[in-house]
Amino acid sequence: MTKSPCIAQAAILIMLTGFASWAAESPDGASAGEDGATGVAAAYLDAMESGDLAAAGSLFAAESSVFESGGQEGDWAHYREHHIGPELSQIKGFMISRGENEIQESRDGSMAFVAWPIEYRIELEDLRIIESLGTVTFVLVRVNGGYRIRHLHWSSRRSKTDA
DSSP states (O other), X not given: OOSHHHHHHHHHHHHHHTOOOEESSOXXXXXXXXXXXXXXXXXXXXXXXXXXXXXXXXXXXEEXXXXXXXXXXXXXXXXXXXXXHHHHHTEEEEEEEEOOXXXXXXXXXXEEEEEEEEEEEXXXXXXXEEEEEEEEEEEEEEETTEEEEEEEEEEEEEOTTOO
């Protein structure tokens, strides 16, 4: 998987928001720790693995948007009630392997972009197994000294080994 689609998404985001200067990390090193951008992104993936919708919900900004594989799912509350909540209720096991993430933060630390390549395996209650490759893209905003998810896009495809 190349990084160019993620870089293109970040470039479009920058143009659309008028947000002009990205830096490798914010001046206060906010990418580290549980409220840092990568910490929040990791906590979201952990919450999905454990099926903890309350923990996942606590990571979102008051205003949010969620996309999954190109489809607009609404804000976190709508996504939780009408999509991911019902899906998680049918899952017996959910394991996520994480690749090396890509992170960019604004110079002033007010926004961050995290793209995290993943592989995951879902064991459904009906004994079916789903194995997929994907990328979870997070746009985070600083809220009360920590980052919260403003926009999430989970994009995936079945792996070639998935029958």
